[in-house]
Amino acid sequence: MSSRRSRSSRQTGASMISEDQINDLVLQLHRLLPELGNNHRRSGKVSASKVLQETCTYIRNLNKEVDDLSERLSQLLESTDSAQAALIRSLLM
Amino acid sequence: MASLVSDTEPPTYLNSSPTDLVRRKKRQSASSSAASSRRNNAASATAGDGDSHAPWRSEKQQRSYSANLIQALQQVRLSSSAAETPYPTAQKRGKAFREAADRALAVSARGRTLWSRAILFNRFKLKFRKQKRPRPAAIPAVITRGSSSSSSGRGTKKRRVTVVKLNKKSIPTVNRKVRVLGRLVPGCKKESVPVILEEATDYIQALEMQVRAMKSLAELLSGSGSGSAPPPI
Numbered sequence: 001m002s003s004r005r006s007r008s009s010r011q012t013g014a015s016m017i018s019e020d021q022i023n024d025l026v027l028q029l030h031r032l033l034p035e036l037g038n039n040h041r042r043s044g045k046v047s048a049s050k051v052l053q054e055t056c057t058y059i060r061n062l063n064k065e066v067d068d069l070s071e072r073l074s075q076l077l078e079s080t081d082s083a084q085a086a087l088i089r090s091l092l093m
Numbered sequence: 094m095a096s097l098v099s100d101t102e103p104p105t106y107l108n109s110s111p112t113d114l115v116r117r118k119k120r121q122s123a124s125s126s127a128a129s130s131r132r133n134n135a136a137s138a139t140a141g142d143g144d145s146h147a148p149w150r151s152e153k154q155q156r157s158y159s160a161n162l163i164q165a166l167q168q169v170r171l172s173s174s175a176a177e178t179p180y181p182t183a184q185k186r187g188k189a190f191r192e193a194a195d196r197a198l199a200v201s202a203r204g205r206t207l208w209s210r211a212i213l214f215n216r217f218k219l220k221f222r223k224q225k226r227p228r229p230a231a232i233p234a235v236i237t238r239g240s241s242s243s244s245s246g247r248g249t250k251k252r253r254v255t256v257v258k259l260n261k262k263s264i265p266t267v268n269r270k271v272r273v274l275g276r277l278v279p280g281c282k283k284e285s286v287p288v289i290l291e292e293a294t295d296y297i298q299a300l301e302m303q304v305r306a307m308k309s310l311a312e313l314l315s316g317s318g319s320g321s322a323p324p325p326i
Contacts, residue, residue, distance in 0.1 A: 017287055022267075025290035032297050049263060052270035055293060059277045062300040069307040070194055071187030076314045 026051050033058055159306050161197035168193065198303050206295050207288070211280020 030051045195212050202209035268286070275281040275289040278296045 017285065021287055022290070025287055025294070028294050029290060029297075032294055047263070048267050049270055052267065052274055055297070056270070056274055056277060059274070059293070059297060059300070062297065062304060063277075065304050066194065066300065066307065067187065067191055069304065069311060070190040073307055073311050073314070074186040074190040076311060 023048070029055050155302060155306065158197060158201040158302060159310075161200050162194055162306060162310070165193035165197045194303060194307065198299050202295075202299060207281055207284065207292050208279045208296050209299075215279070 026046075026048045030046055033051070033054050199209035199212040271286050271289050274293055275284060278289065278292050281289050281292050284292070
């Protein structure tokens with residue numbers, strides 16, 4: 001990782017957060033995001049606000065996916081009965 | 094490579110399962126997930142940079158999460174059937190399900206992150222702020238669904254990117270977006286910027302693991318519900 005130069009930025013008063021730290025964190029975040037349109041970017045630079053925007057979108061999508069999956073799973077669990085429930089229970093024993 | 098390890102993991106689970114039912118189930122789950130992990134194996138990434146994110150992709154974490162998840166689901170199911178009237182709408186059932194899954198996820202985080210603590214404490218309506226002690230969770234030492242969610246989806250190789258230097262104009266924009274992000278992650282509404290960013294990275298990985306686990310569980314349930322014979326290994 002890059003060296004943590006403690007160059008405090010003007011934006012916060014409560015804690016001295018250096019820009020480098022924020023950049024590192026944003027980079028970390030960017031690595032997690034699915035690379036949808038980033039492959040076309042020629043330069044190796046991403047803007048922080050874009051990364052944050054994509055992060056918000058991605059989290060919303062993940063949340064929605066989890067909601068859909070949980071609804072589907074709850075329906076499945078309701079509909080399936082003795083055999084599968086016994087199966088699942090046996091997985092716990 | 095994590096993905097390569099996951100391919101060889103399933104056979105060890107098969108040997109340790111006690112009952113025939115469990116063994117058959119694991120074979121099904123192993124074959125279904127092995128197929129998906131083989132797809133991602135082709136582009137297995139250099140795991141050098143991703144070591145800090147390893148905890149959410151480790152087998153142990155996934156196993157503990159899936160154990161908690163199944164237990165939580167059982168409770169939801171039992172509670173819904175024990176009540177006089179089952180949940181009238183599918184939405185309510187799904188919501189209870191989601192909450193149970195989130196709780197299982199938060200428990201798997203061992204209380205090290207803010208969002209997990211927020212999820213767990215919100216359930217009991219407690220307003221703890223910087224609680225350092227993790228919630229003691231009764232994680233049963235049981236055999237789980239095996240390699241249900243072992244495929245690492247991050248197989249693509251990312252080019253090295255650098256972040257554009259934050260200038261005077263972009264700082265308030267970045268701040269605003271970080272605030273929005275903080276509202277999305279549970280428990281981070283009033284945190285500082287680096288905390289929110291760090292929580293977000295952890296939260297995203299946890300959510301991804303949750304999605305993987307629930308997807309494979311759904312596949313397992315719907316597959317065993319429709320088909321009678323187990324697929325060939």
